[in-house]
Amino acid sequence: MPARRELTMRQIRQMLRLAGDGISAREIGRMLGVARSTIQDNLKRAQEAGLAWPVPAELTDAAIEERLFARSGYKQGVRRRAEPAWDELVCELKRPGVNLQVLWEEYRDQHPDGYGYSRFCELFREFEARLSPVMRQDHRAGDKVFVDYSGKRIGIVDRASGEVRQAEIFVGVLGASSFTYAEASWTQTLPDWIGAHVRMFRAFGGVPRLIVPDNLKSGVNKPSFYDPEINLSYGRMASHYGVGVLPARPFRPRDKAKVESGVRFAQTYILGRLRRQTFFSLAEANQAIAGMVDRINDYVMRRIGVSRRHLFETIERPALAALPASDYEFAEWGLARVALDYHVEVCGFFYSVPHELIRQQVDTRATERGIEIFHHGKRIAVHQRRYGGRKHGTDIEHMPSAHRRYAEWTPERFRRWGASIGPHTEGLITAILASRPHPEQGFRTCLGILRLFKDLEPARAEAVADRAVAIGAFTYKSLASIVANKLDRSTAAAGEPQAVITHGNLRGSGYFH
Incomplete structure (x- = not known):
């Protein structure tokens, strides 16, 4: 093995020049800032190698170093013992x-x-x-996957309008094998972000121990070195797969150098090679991206002589944890407080919870098809998700008993009650409900009338209803007056002139003669 030298080649040349001028080793050491013994040792080597000032011009620094420091019989650059691969x-x-x-x-x-x-x-x-800086990092198989969005986007053309819409490129890179996954999505919002993770894990056929994202808002609500606040929906997805989330430190690109390198490589392979192609849908773009990703993973890395896919199949895949029985269904989690009407608002619609939880804080989980509401980790309500129609979704079991009875009142039910007495009563109920801007506004009137008719014979109740419809009496007070004054018992037949009522304040026919 070559001897270790403590002087630079510039200092050695200067040492030879000063020694040629007759300056002592002590003085040379003082001038060069090194020990006298070092100068003496190097002058001895120069004497043994036959070097003196002036040094021949054809001797390069490498040649001087070879003559001064290479051991006799030792060929520099060749090791004498067997080495591993x-x-x-x-x-x-x-x-x-x-x-x-x-x-x-x-x-x-x-x-x-x-x-x-x-x-x-x-x-x-x-x-x-x-090796490259990425390969110098210590990444264990099955330990981490680094995820991020590329800063570059891919254009997709609308066939109808010709408008070009830019799609984001999601990239995930496994730490040990550098096995890469990439796909295009329209946005970086939470549904696309979590959906990309689900498809990535499916492509890997397993899950690593940790996810290392950048501090994207969809994944990290509040970046922090000590205690980063993970988005609740993102955390639920990680829990479903049994992985941890370890965000990179803010403004520390070396924490995610693996994905940074993977992003640059993916941009070269994907955007560089697909720049002349035109895509008319996200599916077309992802099909082409999948082909480029296969090329990335099959590319043989020069430094270690194997491909990413080879490393993944032989080292990384066996170390990944198994996938759960089903893919994670995207759900947006949130916090809500139960209002006085025992409903909580989710995405602009209102869903009921048990009335005992008024003013309590609950967790909401919104999927594409349903709404789930939790209190202290226990599910307390499930509703079908609403996208239109009535704003309120109410489960009758959530109501107080008094409200529950009121909820049972419907126009059809009041008509059935009226029909059970007779057709005139059914007609009266229908007329009352139709006379209100909203049928619900006539419920109390109908309830009062039906209670009034409860003490009457069905025949008289029918007569009262017929009389009320004839004169347009559609309030509870009017019906009560007809019953109290027995106005339903008029003997006038339909179509006959009614008897003139005699009253002191009425002018008789003689007044006009």
């Missing part, structure tokens, strides 16, 4: 439980006269230093 060790080191001690012991089993542990580690670090 360092690129294979880089791959093996990513397996769970494997470290340099294990690899060195296996190496010594094959080469008993090989390097000692310290030299083995030194040579491995020298090889590792020649």
Whole structure:
């Protein structure tokens, strides 16, 4: 092995020049800022190598270094002991439980006269230093997936209008194998963000231990080095798959260097190679992106001589945790407070909860088809999600008993009650409900009339109803007056002139003669 030198080649040339001028080793050391013994050692080497000032012009720094510091009989750059395949060790080191001690012991089993542990580690670090910065990071198989959106977007043309709409590109990169997943989505909003994770895990066929996202608002509500606040819906998705979320530190790109490198590589492969193609739908774009991602994963990395797919199949996939029985269904979680009408608002519509929870805070979970409401982790209500029509979705079981009875009142039910007495009563009920701007405004009137008729014979009740319809008496007071004054008992037949009422304030026919 070459001897270690403590002077730069510039200092060595200056040392030879000063020594040629007859300056002592002590003075040269003072001028160069090194120990006298170092100067003496290097002057001795120069004397043994036949070097003196002036140095021949054809001698380069490399040639001078070779003559001064190479050992006799040793060819620089060639090691004298058997070495392992360092690129294979880089791959093996990513397996769970494997470290340099294990690899060195296996190496010594094959080469008993090989390097000692310290030299083995030194040579491995020298090889590792020649790799890319991403590969120098210590990533265990099945440990992390780094996710982010590319800063570049892909254009998709609307066939009808010709308008070009830009789609986002989501990229996920596994830490140990650099196996890459990419897809296009319209936005970076929560549904697209979580949906991309679901499809990524499905493509991997398993899940790693941690997700490392950037501090995108869809994933992290509040970035923090000590206690980042994870979006509730994103956290629920992670819980479904049994993975943790470890956001990268704000303004620390090295925390996610793996995905940064993967994003740049994906941009070159995807955007660079697809720039001349025109896409008319998101599905077309994703089909082309999938082809480019396959090329990325099958590309043989020069430094270690294998592809990302090879590393994934041999090292990463066996270390991934199993997928759950079903994919995560996107749900948007939120907090709400129960109003005085025992309803909570979700996406502009109102859904009931048990009335005992008025003024309590609850968690809401909105999926494409349903609304779930939780209190202290217990589900207390389930509703079909509303997208139009009436604003309120009310479960009758959530009502107080008094409200429940009122909720049972419907126009059809009042008509049935009226019909059970007779056709005139049914007609009266129908007329009362029709006379109000909203049928519900006539419910109390109908209820009062039916209670009034409860004490009457059906025949008289029918007569009262007929009389009320004839004179347009559609209030409870009018019906009560007809019953009290027995106005339903008029003997006038239909179509005959009515008898003139005699009253002191009425002018008789003689007044006009």
